[in-house]
Amino acid sequence: MTILYFGVARDCSGRSSETIDCGELSVDGLWDLLIARHPELASCRAIARIAVDMRYAEGGEIVPAGAEVAVIPPVAGG
Amino acid sequence: MIDCRIIAEPLDVAAAIAAATQAASGATAAFVGTARNSSAAREGAEVIRLSYEAYVPMAEAEMLLIADEARAAFDVLAVVAHHRVGTLGIGDAAVVVAVAAPHRAAAFDACRYVIEEVKKRAPIWKKEVFHDGSEWVNARP
Numbered sequence: 001m002t003i004l005y006f007g008v009a010r011d012c013s014g015r016s017s018e019t020i021d022c023g024e025l026s027v028d029g030l031w032d033l034l035i036a037r038h039p040e041l042a043s044c045r046a047i048a049r050i051a052v053d054m055r056y057a058e059g060g061e062i063v064p065a066g067a068e069v070a071v072i073p074p075v076a077g078g
Numbered sequence: 079m080i081d082c083r084i085i086a087e088p089l090d091v092a093a094a095i096a097a098a099t100q101a102a103s104g105a106t107a108a109f110v111g112t113a114r115n116s117s118a119a120r121e122g123a124e125v126i127r128l129s130y131e132a133y134v135p136m137a138e139a140e141m142l143l144i145a146d147e148a149r150a151a152f153d154v155l156a157v158v159a160h161h162r163v164g165t166l167g168i169g170d171a172a173v174v175v176a177v178a179a180p181h182r183a184a185a186f187d188a189c190r191y192v193i194e195e196v197k198k199r200a201p202i203w204k205k206e207v208f209h210d211g212s213e214w215v216n217a218r219p
Binding site: 070076 | 111118130131132133135136137139161172173193196197198199200201202203204205214215216217219
């Protein structure tokens with residue numbers, strides 16, 4: 001599973017991407033796992049969304065094992 | 079005609095407008111978003127440059143979807159939307175949206191629709207750089 005970090009989430013995790021070895025899990029479970037690895041991400045959880053293979057995903061939705069996941073803080077384009 | 083891209087070099091606004099203009103369009107409406115020197119994140123602070131980044135494939139997909147929505151909702155012939163990433167000086171263009179239509183009402187309305195939706199939905203982020211540090215816009219809970 002590939003995790004991409006953008007914006008303030010990259011500052012909190014200390015990296016722009018990583019590969020993690022895990023099976024499918026829920027979006028909530030993924031947040032728990034990422035925060036266990038990078039505790040500063042806890043401050044992002046309330047404001048960021050998760051995208052799975054470029055589609056936003058919520059709470060109980062399942063993230064497949066080989067997915068590309070992005071941690072997406074509040075957008076500020078334009 | 080639809081052309082929606084994330085671009086890592088200075089935007090060519092005139093080229094974007096020219097690309098949108100069609101033989102059948104009587105109106106081309108354009109919006110240009112530029113880097114300004116006042117801060118959204120820190121009141122009263124002077125912004126000396128902006129840094130934009132994007133989740134490029136998802137941002138381009140979202141911009142294409144928005145352009146399709148504009149074509150479905152308004153009588154328009156072409157939608158061009160280019161958003162820059164990288165470091166911008168004050169006054170540099172961060173985004174250009176150009177919409178061509180047979181008539182101006184649809185061109186104006188669709189152009190507004192596209193920029194409003196890009197700002198709401200596209201995975202693009204902006205960091206303001208000050209004399210004494212920097213801050214992501216919209217990042218505070």
